[in-house]
Amino acid sequence: MGQRQALQERRRHLRALLDQVVPDSSLTGGAVVVPGCLVGVEDPDEPGIMTYEIAMLAGDEAERLSPDTPLGKDLMWREVGDEASWQTERGTRMRVIVRYIQD
Numbered sequence: 001m002g003q004r005q006a007l008q009e010r011r012r013h014l015r016a017l018l019d020q021v022v023p024d025s026s027l028t029g030g031a032v033v034v035p036g037c038l039v040g041v042e043d044p045d046e047p048g049i050m051t052y053e054i055a056m057l058a059g060d061e062a063e064r065l066s067p068d069t070p071l072g073k074d075l076m077w078r079e080v081g082d083e084a085s086w087q088t089e090r091g092t093r094m095r096v097i098v099r100y101i102q103d
Helices: 003-020 070-075
Strands: 038-042 049-054 063-065 083-087 093-102
Touching: 049 070, 049 093, 063 070, 070 083, 070 093
Parallel strands: 049 063
Antiparallel strands: 038 049, 038 093, 083 093
């Protein structure tokens, strides 16, 4: 087995483990995504967590994401562990998983 194949197998294994975790909202901050909160999301196909502030005005801690954007609309009222999906202007279907919410 080549190194690349071994890394892909390890990633599949780790993804399967993470997908089994049931997040507890009492440990992750807020209960649902609402305007003014920070939300961390993960693209299942890319490593790392992206943090957004759901607000009309930019903040210091995260990239601003308007609740009027396709992603912002789909994130609203989601809970930790929920999947949000949206379509880009080019028609590409995107999805992320809510990993944390901070009031």
